[in-house]
Amino acid sequence: MNNYVTDAINLKSYNLSESDKIIVMYSKEKGLIKGIAKGVKKTKSKLGARMDSLVANTVMLHKGKTFNTICQADSINTFKQTRSDLDKIFYSMYIAEVVNNFGLEDDPSSESVYNLLYQALNYISKAQNKVEILLTVIKFQLKMMKECGLALEFDSCLNCRHESKDEAVYFVPDLGGIVCSDCANIMPYSKKQMPAKLCEFFKQMSKNNFDVSGDFERKANEKVCNVTFEVLKSYIEKKSPKKIKSSEVLLQISV
Ligand SMILES: [Zn+2]
Known part of the structure; x- marks a missing residue:
């Protein structure tokens, strides 16, 4: 048989002709895949809205x-509450783009990346406010980097390996972790000073699943979440094989 069935989330699409589109998806079984959605731009298309970005479907593909x-798509989740909220749309687009940039074809860890993406989109859609959206995105950023073998280090100074007793530490995007203030002076990389307490927040966020909320998380306000998101975004941009465009849009809407 030249057909196969998989669960997949639509990340983005390209126009192929007047009626057809190419849909880029992240699938549970095969990682990053592409498929032609024939006739999808016609009003009577049987695939229709299921081919929109940020929809999870069980799809049947013909090789x-x-x-x-x-050939066929049955929707699993349209993340309906995301579709009427600009913040939710943009942060969901951001994580879809991260998965598109870091995702691999025939990825052996496709199931865990798929589940991570699905859960993040689902928690964003259900979020009650901006802080809840950001907490979900931050957890996604940390977990996704770990999946890619690019886990961030917040336990000790990356240079001298000592646990910092300083009030403030420095985040080094090139290295993906923190250094103490002594080592920061001799580091040739760009760095961003941050309070040691923020490190504790990062540590907790790395450990906790989407449905668990720790002390720091419960106290986090929008400002702390925004700073954290930006720190992780700068690291992800450094490591990304392709430019991340949706974060430019984020920048525009947050001004
Ligand atoms: Zn050090």
Whole structure:
């Protein structure tokens, strides 16, 4: 059989012709995949809105020589509450783009990346306020980097390995972790000073699942979340094989 079935989340799409589109998806079984959605731009299309970005479907694909064709799609989750909220849309687009940039075809860890993406989109859609959206995105950033073998280090100074007793430490995006103030002076990389307490917040966020909320998390306000998000975003941008465009949009809407 030249057909296969998988759960997949639509990350983005390209126009192929007047009626067809190419859909880029992240699938549970095969990682990053692409498929042609024939006739999707026509009003009577049987695939229709299920091919919109940020929708999770069970899809059946027909393997072609160069491209796969999407024969059938049954929606699993449209993350409905995201679709009427600008913040939710943009942060969901951001995480979809991160998965598109770091995701691999035939990824052996596709199931855990898929679950991570699905859960993040689901928790964003259900969030009650901006802080809840940001906490979900931050956890996604930390967990996604770990999945890619790029886990961040907040336990001790990356240079001298001592646990810092300083009030403030320095985050070094090139290294993906913190250094103490002594080592910061001799570091040739760009760095950002941050309070040691913020480190504790990072540590807690790395450990906790989406449905668990720790002390620091419960106390976090929008400002702390924004700073944390930006720190992680700068690291992810440094490591990303392709430019992340949706974060430019984020910048525009947050001004
Ligand atoms: Zn040090």
